[in-house]
Amino acid sequence: MARGSAGETALQKNLRILQAFDAKTPYLTLTEITERAGLPKSTTHRLLAELGREGLVERWPDRTYRLGARLYELASRAPGAFGLREVARPFLIQVQSVVRQHTQLAVLAGTDVLYIERVSARDSAINHTIIGGRIPAYASSFGIAMLAHASDETVQAVVSSGFRAFTSATIRSESELRAVLARVQADGCAVLPGHVHPDSTGVAVPVYGPHGAVYAAIGVVVPNDGASPKPIIEILKRASANITRALVRAMAGER
Structure with missing residues (x-):
């Protein structure tokens, strides 16, 4: 069920999706991401497609998703x-x-x-x-x-x-x-x-x-x-x- 995403920016919604993944569950289905992110399924599907085009998530042959390698690439450039x-x-x-x-x-x-x-x-x-x-x-x-x-x-x-x-x-x-x-x-x-x-x-x-x-x-x-x-x-x-x-x-x- 959606958690009330009205008024959120696109960035905030994308972060909801990225934060749905964790170290114990690196692979998630569309339904699982939708539930964890608290977004409508249509919104989740659209944002996953956009994130996928940028390499921030990856879709696997079994239709699960994982965080994309580009996230590691970007993070590796950061100090801290x-x-x-x-x-x-x-x-x-x-x-x-x-x-x-x-x-x-x-x-x-x-x-x-x-x-x-x-x-x-x-x-x-x-x-x-x-x-x-x-x-x-x-x-x-x-x-x-x-x-x-x-x-x-x-x-x-x-x-x-x-x-x-x-x-x-x-x-x-x-x-x-x-x-x-x-x-x-x-x-x-x-x-x-x-x-x-x-x-x-x-x-x-x-x-x-x-x-x-x-x-x-x-x-x-x-x-x-x-x-x-x-x-x-x-x-x-x-x-x-x-x-x-x-x-x-x-x-x-x-x-």
């Missing part, structure tokens, strides 16, 4: 997350070669964490996140590592978005969130055992850019086996410092 990903990847590889578990890079995207890079081994711990996937910032060690240095406005937006329990350990209230953020700000790292999956622990530290601003978080997902995270934290902090220096150099070079 994609430049950060390129700068950080060598250091993620270094961390993963020592820890031998999922090593990830993430940024804040509204009230969520967006994972933009990962290096893994086949026998790594259970991890419910994927590259290009999102998770609420309060549930993720990466999100907590960044929120600990975010503005109160950003933290309040996370609180206002509500809390959903992934496990019995997931943060469920504003008071709990703020207590955790205060501890993480003091420690310089976030360790969240069993917050997304009971068998996994997320360990993350912030990555800084120019003028001390937090740009991202680097971290690992390890088994929730009670082992001390201290050795991993030290490895992550060194990697974060290296990424920060490389990021500052890269940004200075851009200017």
Whole structure:
């Protein structure tokens, strides 16, 4: 059923269609896109045709659609997350070669964490996140590592978005969130055992850019086996410092 698209611009309607896709459902039928976008089926069909002509979506022989390669082409020209990903990847590889578990890079995207890079081994711990996937910032060690240095406005937006329990350990209230953020700000790292999956622990530290601003978080997902995270934290902090220096150099070079 249409969500009331009257008064929206063509751009807003096109964005509805593009946002219908996500990392878990990269292929959608016309009916599925129509339902997710909340647009009339005739409008969806017409806009898909236009997006297809520009290479922003692709139609497959089985009549499903996926996001087009041109989106990646355009995004790869942008600064920010994609430049950060390129700068950080060598250091993620270094961390993963020592820890031998999922090593990830993430940024804040509204009230969520967006994972933009990962290096893994086949026998790594259970991890419910994927590259290009999102998770609420309060549930993720990466999100907590960044929120600990975010503005109160950003933290309040996370609180206002509500809390959903992934496990019995997931943060469920504003008071709990703020207590955790205060501890993480003091420690310089976030360790969240069993917050997304009971068998996994997320360990993350912030990555800084120019003028001390937090740009991202680097971290690992390890088994929730009670082992001390201290050795991993030290490895992550060194990697974060290296990424920060490389990021500052890269940004200075851009200017």
